[in-house]
Amino acid sequence: MIASVFGKLWVLGALVVIAVSTAAPQAVYAGGERKLEAQLIWGTNEAESPDPNHKPAEPEVQRKLRSLPFKWTNYFEVNRVQFTVAQGRTNRVVMSKECEIAVRSLGDTVIEVTLFGKGERVGTITQALPKGELLVTGGNAPNFTAWFVVIRQID
């Protein structure tokens, strides 16, 4: 009697496991709204930025940028924007007068970032961006300096 009841229960349990293991990821993605942060960073060898509004990039970002094969010794934060993006939606974020990004969440941890310079599309990057990792886009700037847009997940 007991074995019969348990026999039915494990069949039911197995069906539940199948349903959960296949449906759970869908549920996470479906309701997922990612909270991201984008920082516009200026890289230079100057000790101080001529713009008083600039402040040194946070230590964690500086450390990671310094781990990259660049020659710059100092990084200043020009702007920082926090934003959310729902799965399948695109959020356009203005980083500066000339720089904008459009971020689209493709589900899971994958985002698609389109970079605009002076309103023109520079490129599109599709990248898995789990928490704790950085997606850095950059390019040369005048006077042997560089610009960076650093994107990361913040929750």
Place this chain on the structure above:
Amino acid sequence: MKELKTQLELQAYVDGQLGPLATWRVERKVASDPEARALIARFEALKRMLAANELERCVPEPREFYWSAIARQIELLQLRQRASGKPARPALWLRRLFVPALATAAIALLIGVAALQFNSSPARSVSRHEVVVAVADPGAVTYRDHASGVTLVWFSYPAQN
């Protein structure tokens, strides 16, 4: 000498165990078969002899008591057989219960993982460390530092302050 089947049929006829049709058939056969008639006569004589000489056995107890004692013996024997039967070992019982459940759960897990891996969503076609770059700038360079978890896409786009 009649064959065994015929002998048994005739014996059943003598004992009155045949149905009407079989009885009619036997009687027809007997009417035209002297050997069958002789065999029937022997069976009838044997039947009469057994009935007249059956050995009477007397038991000291009353009839009900005698049969109830036999019934108790049978019940006791059945109880002993049940008691001597080995109970199912808990480990075996658990195995019978959980092994199929675990096997099914493992299959379900594999199906779930496979469903994730082969899902056609474009997001899941990008692996954790894969960078897909579609750029207007052909001079773009991608660099991945696994240790620090940094992905760099370097454009030759000339920013101007």
